[in-house]
Amino acid sequence: MSQKKALIVDDSTVTRLMIRKIILDKYPDWEILEASSADDAKSLLKDHRDFDFFSLDQNMPGTLSGLDLAEDLKNNYKVAKIVLITANIQDAIKNRAKTIGIDFVEKPVTSEKIIPHLD
C-alpha cells in the first residue's frame, strides 16, 4: 500500500484519536492531519493540496458544516475519498451526503465501520 494522506475533521478530540488509530492500525504509513472544525480544515487545505482521504464530522463550531466542506472538496479533490462520520443521522443529512456523492458513516466509530471506506 503506497503512502496516502488523510485529513480528519471533527471537533471531538476523542473521535479524531479513534479514527487516527483505526487508520494507522490498518495502514501505518499513512500521513494523517487533523482539524477541529470545517473552517480550520479550509485554512489547512491552503498549504496541503494532496489529500487522498477525508473524514468529516457534520456539526462543528464555526460557520461551515461537514457537508458544506464536502461540497467544496468534491470540486477540488476529484479522486479523494470523502466520508461523513456523524452522530446526526437524520434522513435529510444522509440524503444530502448521497446527493453530493460522499460516503456516510454513523457514529460511534468502530474499525468495522471505518475500514471499508479507506480504499
Next chain:
Amino acid sequence: MNFLTEIERDSLCELFNISLGGAAKLMSEMISDEILLTVPSLKLISTEEAKNIEYLADQDVCTIEQKFIGGIGEGSAFLLFHKSASLEIVKMMMKDYVALNEVSQFEKDALSEIGNIILNAILSNLAKMSDYKIETHVPEFFSGKYEDLLLRRNPKKDNSILLVFIDYKLSGKDIKGYIFFILNFDSIKNLSRVLIEKLK
C-alpha cells in the same frame, strides 16, 4: 395548568421508548457493555418539582446538553451522569485507544461525544417519526451540582419543563444515568398531536 390527555401522553411515551432503544444500542456499542433502560416516565413538571427529583437533588453530576430547533420547536436534550460514574464510563469507551492512566485527560471530550451521539440519535428518530426537520447545535458539557446545571439554565416562567425522564443502567455495574428533554408545552402538545395524526 398544562396537561396532556391519556392518548397524547401515550403517543409521546412510545415515541421516546422507540428512540431510546436505538440510543441504548449505540451506547452499548461505545462502551462494549449492555445498557438496561427503564420504561420512559413522562411527566410535565415544574421547576420546583424538578429540583427534588430523587437520586439527583444535591448530587454532583456531569451533563451534556444538546440544544435543538426545528418544526418540533426549540428545546434542549440532556444526558446526565452522576459525577462519580463519569470516569468509569470514559474508561469503558476509551480502553482500546489510550492507556488507562491517560483516560482522565479525555473525560470531558469523551462524555461530550457520548452525549452528541446518544442525543442526536434520539433527536434524529424524533424527526423521522414526526416528519419534522431538527437542527442540532454543538453539544455543551457542564459539571457541578444538579440544581445549578439544569435548573438555573432554564429559568422560563411558564414552568413547562418536562419531560421525558428515562434512566439507564449498565449491566452488572453501579452506574446510572438519565436523559431529560426540555421543551415548551406548546411544542410538546404539538408533537403528540402529529404522532396521533400519523396513527389514524
